[in-house]
Amino acid sequence: MLERELKFHVPADKRAALEKALRKLNAAVLPLHARYFDTEKHELAQARIALRLRKEGSQWVQTIKTPGPDELSRVEINTPRPDATLDLSVYQGSAIERALKKLECPLELRYETEVDRLVLKKKGRGGAIEFAYDQGVIKAGQLELPICELELELVSGGTDHLFAVARQWLARHGLILDLRSKAERGDALARDAVGARTGSLAPAARQAGDTPEPAQLRLPRRAGPIVLDPAHAAHEAYRLCANDCMNQIIRNATYLAGADSAGATAELRVEYVHQLRVGIRRIRSCWKFFGKWVEIDEAELGTELRRYFSLLGQARDRDVIALVVAPRLMRAGMPELALPGPDDHSTDATQALAASAGFQATLLTLLNHLVAVNETAQPRAGAAPPAAGKLGKALSKRLNKRLEDICRQGAQFGQLAIDAQHSLRKRVKGLRYSMEFAASMLSGKSYARLRDALADTQHTLGDLNDLYIAQDYYQGLAASQPQAWFAVGWLSAMQERKKAEAQAEFLRLAQAGRFKGKKA
Numbered sequence: 242m243l244e245r246e247l248k249f250h251v252p253a254d255k256r257a258a259l260e261k262a263l264r265k266l267n268a269a270v271l272p273l274h275a276r277y278f279d280t281e282k283h284e285l286a287q288a289r290i291a292l293r294l295r296k297e298g299s300q301w302v303q304t305i306k307t308p309g310p311d312e313l314s315r316v317e318i319n320t321p322r323p324d325a326t327l328d329l330s331v332y333q334g335s336a337i338e339r340a341l342k343k344l345e346c347p348l349e350l351r352y353e354t355e356v357d358r359l360v361l362k363k364k365g366r367g368g369a370i371e372f373a374y375d376q377g378v379i380k381a382g383q384l385e386l387p388i389c390e391l392e393l394e395l396v397s398g399g400t401d402h403l404f405a406v407a408r409q410w411l412a413r414h415g416l417i418l419d420l421r422s423k424a425e426r427g428d429a430l431a432r433d434a435v436g437a438r439t440g441s442l443a444p445a446a447r448q449a450g451d452t453p454e455p456a457q458l459r460l461p462r463r464a465g466p467i468v469l470d471p472a473h474a475a476h477e478a479y480r481l482c483a484n485d486c487m488n489q490i491i492r493n494a495t496y497l498a499g500a501d502s503a504g505a506t507a508e509l510r511v512e513y514v515h516q517l518r519v520g521i522r523r524i525r526s527c528w529k530f531f532g533k534w535v536e537i538d539e540a541e542l543g544t545e546l547r548r549y550f551s552l553l554g555q556a557r558d559r560d561v562i563a564l565v566v567a568p569r570l571m572r573a574g575m576p577e578l579a580l581p582g583p584d585d586h587s588t589d590a591t592q593a594l595a596a597s598a599g600f601q602a603t604l605l606t607l608l609n610h611l612v613a614v615n616e617t618a619q620p621r622a623g624a625a626p627p628a629a630g631k632l633g634k635a636l637s638k639r640l641n642k643r644l645e646d647i648c649r650q651g652a653q654f655g656q657l658a659i660d661a662q663h664s665l666r667k668r669v670k671g672l673r674y675s676m677e678f679a680a681s682m683l684s685g686k687s688y689a690r691l692r693d694a695l696a697d698t699q700h701t702l703g704d705l706n707d708l709y710i711a712q713d714y715y716q717g718l719a720a721s722q723p724q725a726w727f728a729v730g731w732l733s734a735m736q737e738r739k740k741a742e743a744q745a746e747f748l749r750l751a752q753a754g755r756f757k758g759k760k761a
Contacts, residue, residue: 243309244317246394247407247608249416250500252596256376256389259414260359263374268361273297273375275354277427278327280346288340291424292348294325301325305337311615312420312484312608313400352381352427352434356388363406368398370406379427382434386426386458386501391416400616404609411601417498418604420491426501429457458501459509461516462492464523468681471633471759475534475626478636480615482527482678487611489520491604498596510588511560514553517595521550524607526674530639534626536619542610545603549594556591558710566711566732573731576724633682633758640679640756643672644691651698651747655740659709662740666702673699676756684757694753698746705739708732 251259275295279285285292291306301322306315320331327348332338356377363370373392378385391410395403410416433456465485469478496502497513505513525546528539567580594600620626627635647668654662673695680688715728 242317244306244315244394245309245313245400245403246315246392247313247403247605248419248422249391249393249407249411250419250495250498251374251389251391252415252417252499253389255415259374259391262414263359263361263372266361266363266372268359268372268374271298271358271360273354273356273358273377275423276325276350277352277354277424278348279351279428279431280344280348282346283428283432284344284346285348286424286428290337290340291422292327293424294322294327296325303327303331305332306422306424307337307340311480311612312488313403313612351431352379354379354388354423354427362396365398365402365406367402367405369396370394370398370403371396379423379430381427381430382438384430384434384437386430388423388426390419400609400612404605404612407605408602411605412598415596415598416601417495417500417596418491418601418608419495419500420488421495426458429460432457459496459505461496461509461512462489462520463516464489464519464677467678469632469679471630471682473632475531475620475632475635476614478632478678479527479531479535479537480611482531483524483611483614486520486524486527487607490517490524490607493517493520494595494600494604497592498601499592507588510591511557511564514557514560514591518550518553518557521546522670523674526671527678529671530675530678532621533639534621534624535614536621537614539610542603542606546607549600549603552594553591558714561707562711562714566707570728570731575727575731578718578722578725578728580718631758633679635758636679636682637756637758640672640676643668643675644750644755647672648747648751651744651750654744654747662702662743663706663709666699666706669695669699669702679756682759684759687754687757690753691750691756694746694750698743698750701739701743701746705736705743708736708739712736 273295275293277291277293279292289308291304293304295302295304301324303320303322304317306317309315318332318337320328322328329338329341332341354377356375359372359374361372363372371392371394373394374390375392376389378387391414393403393407393410411418436456465488467482467485469481473481493513493516496505497510497517502510502513525543528537528543531537563580647665650657650661650665654665657665673692676683676688676692676695680692712729712732715725715732718725719729
């Protein structure tokens with residue numbers, strides 16, 4: 242059967258009220274003890290398959306879950322068992338049997354979960370939803386991870402009803418959208434448990450008393466590899482690319498909002514902000530890239546994402562000045578300055594922004610948008626979609642048009658006003674992200690040349706932008722601390738050098754050739 246559910250992390254200060262609300266609706270208590278199996282090479286986890294035995298009250302149930310068509314969905318097969326032993330023969334003749342036969346190593350117990358669940362089924366006009374509020378722990382070796390999450394599973398009706406109910410409970414109880422399953426977190430914990438046992442866990446991943454602390458759990462989510470197929474329609478290619486962007490946004494936002502990240506370092510939190518903003522840039526680039534062929538109604542959603550992108554960008558600017566620019570100025574001989582302390586964009590404020598009901602509602606809308614695309618995708622009226630089997634050719638043509646426009650404007654980079662330079666920098670980023678979306682459909686040689694040239698150009702333009710931001714910052718200090726004029730002068734000189742470098746990078750980009758679709 243196809244399981245469709247939304248999952249939310251419940252912050253500590255929201256748990257009592259949520260439990261009270263569910264008990265008021267006569268939620269039943271169900272103790273659950275689950276054992277998860279995989280190979281020592283994590284082969285099932287890599288295939289996004291979860292295999293478990295779970296004791297539900299007094300009954301053992303064997304469950305296997307495989308990926309569904311979107312982040313909302315999993316294919317789930319449940320089989321009652323007389324005891325806590327696996328019976329893989331129940332999958333005979335199925336695709337699951339074929340997947341299990343490919344395993345190189347034997348299955349073994351990797352981690353366990355012990356939770357107390359409050360469960361109830363709530364019916365409404367649009368359908369029925371099962372609420373499952375789990376409080377407990379994941380165990381792997383000597384490591385434990387507390388979990389507190391609310392799952393909303395669609396029992397009947399459409400996904401619009403599921404999202405409508407989710408919005409109400411999110412706003413009422415301060416929930417944090419979380420795409421991670423227990424299996425995903427358990428696998429990460431099991432990897433750390435192996436590291437703790439073998440001594441390969443990094444020193445930074447240890448707590449006081451030499452107790453290992455989970456490290457894999459907190460890794461920032463970066464852009465993932467996207468594999469398109471020449472047979473894909475434009476809306477299918479869009480869904481794959483947009484889904485990866487959405488994962489990057491929501492998963493980093495989950496950590497930034499405080500889920501499983503209480504012990505994260507300041508550097509790690511900076512990276513969450515950075516990767517979240519990269520994800521927002523990528524989804525906006527994805528909308529523009531595929532918008533020629535796919536009807537994408539993102540106007541309101543795009544406005545909200547841009548607003549939060551800007552707010553998070555203020556925190557990022559502070560980090561760049563403190564961690565990158567200021568040390569360079571000190572090495573250049575800048576007199577000592579009394580720099581302002583943390584302001585509203587401190588770590589606590591950034592976490593509060595990520596956990597805010599408004600931002601979380603925006604993330605839920607983003608997920609809803611992608612589920613809707615999967616269910617009701619429509620080609621853009623009046624636009625001819627790529628011919629069957631010609632996706633690579635269509636994508637490379639679109640990339641080359643953008644590349645030529647960028648190179649033409651970049652040839653005059655030194656004469657552009659700062660606003661025009663900034664606009665061109667954003668277009669270079671957009672082209673690079675679009676190129677990465679299409680990478681599996683492009684000729685390897687042309688892709689490699691242009692990838693390297695674009696990366697160099699983007700890096701130089703990013704450095705220049707940081708210099709502009711820093712100059713504005715230090716110029717604001719100069720009225721009360723005249724020694725800040727040293728920074729203003731040094732930054733101005735560095736800007737001229739970077740503009741010359743950027744001009745040269747655009748010339749190299751123009752000479753790097755053009756994108757070519759991969760031959761079938």
